[in-house]
Structure formats: C-alpha cells, structure tokens
Amino acid sequence: MGWPDGLLRIMPGWESVIFGYTISWNVMIPILIVPPMMLTILILLPFIEGWITGDKREHHLLQRPRNAPTRTAVMVSLMTFYGLTRAAGGNDIIAIKFHASINHITYFMRVAVFVGPAIAFFVTRRWCISLQRHDNEKLLHGYETGVIMRSAEGGYSERHLPISEASAYTLTARGRDEIYTVDGDTDANGVVAPGSRVRAARAALSEKMFGHNVQKPTAEELEEAHHHAEHEHALEAGLDHPADGHQFDGHSDHTVDEAPLRGH
Secondary structure: HHHHHHHHOOOOOOOOEEOOEEEHHHHHHHHHHHHHHHHHHHHHHHHHHHHHOOOOOOOOOOOOOOOOOHHHHHHHHHHHHHHHHHHHHHHHHHHHHHHHHHHHHHHHHHHHHHHHHHHHHHHHHHHHHHHHHHHHHHHHHHHEEEEEEEEOOOOEEEEEEEHHHHHHHHOOOOOOOOOOOOOOOEOOOEEOOOOOOHHHHHHHEEEHHHHHOOOOOOOOHHHHHHHHHHHHHHHHHOOOOOOOOOOOOOOOOOOOOOOOOOOO
16 A cells, blocks of 8 residues: 555645536545556556567566566566655655655655656666667677787777677577568558558557567577687687686686786
C-alpha cells in the first residue's frame, strides 16, 4: 500500500458532481484506478510483445537485458514510477529530514511521476543499444588490452586481442530481431485488404520496438574479422617489444616493468 498512498498524497483535490453524486477523483484515481491499471499492464505486456513479434515459440533461455532494449526500458520505466510514488508516500518524512517544504515536495512529485519514467525509458533504451554496439565491437575487434601501439607513420592505436570462445558464445547466444513489415494495404485489384489497419499498427510497433537495435554480426562478418586479426598479429610478430597485450590482464609472462623497451 506504500505507492498507492504516495499517489493519494500527491493527487490534487479533484471532485465532480454527476447526477447529484459527488465523485472524489482524488481518492478514486490513486486507489481504485491506477493500481488495477498497473497490474493489467504487467499482465498484458508479454501478450502484446508476442503479438508484435509473432513469436509463439517456447523459450527456455533467458535474455540479457541489453538484448531486449525496449522491454528492459519499459520495465525500468514502470520501476521508476513505482519508486517515485513510493517515495511520495513518505513526503512528510522527506520534508522533516531535509528541512524542506512539504508543498514543494508534493509539487515536484506531481511532475516527476510523469517525467521520470519517460526519462528512464529513453536513457535505459539508449544504454542497452550502446551495450549491444560494444558487444559487437568485442566480437569483431577483440577486447581492449591497454597497450598503445605506434605505427611507422607516427599514429597511435590501442592493441586488441580476441576474446575467449566462452565469451564469444555468450555474446552471440541470441537471435536476430525480425521487423514485421507490410507490403501493401490493397490487393492487385486495388481493394483494401481486411485487417490492413491492424497489420499497419503491428508493423509500426515492430519498427519502434526493434528498429534501433544493433544486430549481432553474421558468420561472414565474424570470419572476416578473424582473418583481419590474424593478419594484424602477423605484422606485429616482428616487433622486438614483447608487449603481447596481456600485461594488464594477468595472462602475460612479462610485466610492464620487465618488458624491455625497443633499442635497449
């Protein structure tokens, strides 16, 4: 009852008289409408996602949060709403501890319960997509060793080493997202197909849900990156500096201090 109490505290004192009956919205909305609505949203989310994706298979492998950015962002948004309303339930304690005005805290919470979840959704979604991009960089170019290499032309670059097979399996153990598309709303005779609006809505939601996701590399891209890494290592094999790129991860036979510099 903590978070409905928070809603009750920050809800404006709205009342309406309908057919001689007084409707207290300041009690009905936070106690009788919002809690069942939140429960209904949580129940319907898996079915809504299943309808958008068209995926009716059984799944026995948990997904990493970053590999489902929109779903993760929605859940974080709901958690943010819950956390803010739960904090609003203690607005008097917050006012006492921080020596603040309880009215100012109430006004802030009235805005935060709408703005906070929206910000949390946007930040979480972009964060997950950035982590997907980082995973692809590790798959294609290896992990960062902290060793800075200087080319003959004077340019500097950080040396990367391939990740282990176990790590590569973890990063590739996911399917590629399939965006639902609609070829057209009419048939060859120009007649509007039945259910075209529903399919168009499904296609739009699918684009919003998966359109910005970073897909895992294909087998051809991984093979090309592997050959490119082997070529780079072959070019660096003639260097007389024994910095194998493991000086900072505990897998090297030489420490940074023990590795002699070129020309010594």
